[in-house]
Amino acid sequence: MPNTFLQMMKSTVLYLTFFIFVIGSAQHKKAQNPIIFADVPDMSMVRVGDTYYMSSTTMHMSPGVPIMKSTDLVNWKLVNYAYDTLANVDALTLENNKNAYGRGSWASCIRYHNSKFYVFTFAATTGKTYVYSTTDIENGPWEVKSFEPSYHDLTVHFDDDGKAYMIWGNGKLMIAELEDDLSGVKSGTEKVLMENASAPAGDDIMLGAEGSQLFKVNGKYYLFNITWPQGGMRTVLVYRADNIYGPYEGRVALQDRGIAQGGLIDTPDGKWFTYLFRDYGSVGRIPYLAPVTWEDGWPVLGVDGKVPETLDLPANKGLIPNIVDSDEFNRKKNDPKLPLIWQWNHNPVDSLWSLTDRKGYLRLTTGRIDENLVQTRNTLTQRTIGPECTGTISLDVSNIKEGDFAGLALLQKNYGQIGVKYENGVKKLVMVSVQGDQPQEMESIPLQQDIVYLRATCNFTNLKDVADFYYSLDGDTWTKMGTQLKMSYTLPHFMGYRFGLFTYATKETGGYADFDYFRIMNKLSN
Secondary structure, eight states, X not given: OHHHHHHHHHXXXXXXXXXXXXXXXXXXXXXXXXXXXXXXXXXXXXXXXXXXXXXXXOBTEESEEEEXXXXXXXXXXXXXXXXXXSOOOHHHHTOTTOOOTTOSBOOOEEEEETTEEEEEEEETTTTEEEEEEESOTTTOOOEEEEESSXXXXXXXXXXXXXXXXXXXXXXXXXXXXXOXXXXXXXXXXXXXXXXXXXXXXXXXXXXXEEEEEEEEETTEEEEEEEEEEXXXXXXEEEEEESSTXXXXXXXXXXXXXXXXXXXXXXXXXXXXXXXXXXXXXXXXXXXXXXXXXXXXXXXXXXXXXXXXXXXXXXXXXOSSOBTSOOBOOOOOTTOOOOOTTOEEEXXXXXXXXXXXXXXXXXXXXXXSBOSSGGGOSOOEEEEOBSSEEEEEEEEEOTTOOTXXXXXXXXXXXXXXXXXXXXXXXXXXXXXXXXXXXXXXXXXXXXXXXXXXXXXXXXXXXXXXXXXXXXXXXXXXXXEEEEEEEEOXXXXXXXXXXXXXXXXXXXXXXXOEEXXXXXXXXXXXXX
16 A cells, blocks of 8 residues: 555656646747748838738749738738739830849838838839838738839838938948938938948958848937858948937947848837848748847847847747648639739739639639740749748649640749640650759650649758659659759849749640649658
């Protein structure tokens, strides 16, 4: 009996210890960096009450300037875009051998002023600066104003005197007042703010100070920039001044793994953080957060000069954030819309895609002759995610025509494709890879059926940056096809790899392919 009692007591103690450990672990789970392991660069943030909003860059994609929402700074959800299409010019419609890869709209600035949201951005593609505004950031509608020229990496500040100021530039930073209705720069107000904003990082600079973001805290102005010393890394600079026109004193604020470009955000309970991004190979530029403390009126970024792996914030809820998702393409007839996770590669042709022509399918129809994937309109894309991910589609090619090619791609300059080609009256499965200037067919096998399942896997772990392609004839048994794609982040496209659903014609138009679903997982699958 005593032994039994002792055993019971030991079991109870062990159970209570385990219970306390589990509860303690749950209570002390922390957020992990990166907060989003996907291409979300050039972030700009604003807090309204207890809700945060963030804008980012997707350049040549439509719709553009994604708007994300969070209540904890860690778990973000796409809620809108600032525009459906930026402009109707050849570069954005992929006409006359022109394109907007790596261009389109760049770093945006999101602000909240007098109960209205503003998103400012600029585009060298059109030579204009844009002001999008709305009272309902999640539902719109948006009002848009534009003016020339395109002000590089602009930041806008609504000051206490009722005036709106804009700072922009690279190396040499400029400042000007905006018109009261934000329709342009006030004549005669433009002046040099800093002749050499890179100075705190030394004289041997590869990238002049840019990415300006201005904040006002306790009556002082804080200007964040990045620069890149030769042989070094992306570096955060912070300037401060008592007057918006200066004089400004600056210092190097962070040098850690190239994590840079961003600004300040505070929480309702008075904590401060900096949001930044890191170039992480072919997955793109991924967001990080770091705590901020204040010393002698300066923001001190990170912990001991580093961006920590964990944060004193709520834990990330899964590795797939609400900016990528699977889609079964099931729609009601009165809701023929695409979820916000999807973006078209350049401007779409709306008459050539449908979610209602065949119930439960996305239909892509060819409307012109194209030579390859990067020239093709109506390629539907969404981000890849790290450290690993898999995208899978079910494809019906019953109605493609001679010369058509339809399937699944990993889109960047050096892209990969797996799909069905119709050549000389015969359908075949092919895998295509681009490792130089021209796409190469790496493997081809005859196809005796019209429904096929295709898959692409991405491994970004420790910058491996490799992708593999698979096919299945029944959806259960998978076979690797072609060669492994060595993914690379190239400046001509300036974007992380994206999954792409495509159909294009090389001989005659009017054929179409039906996509039953797209499914994404945050792991490798074969």
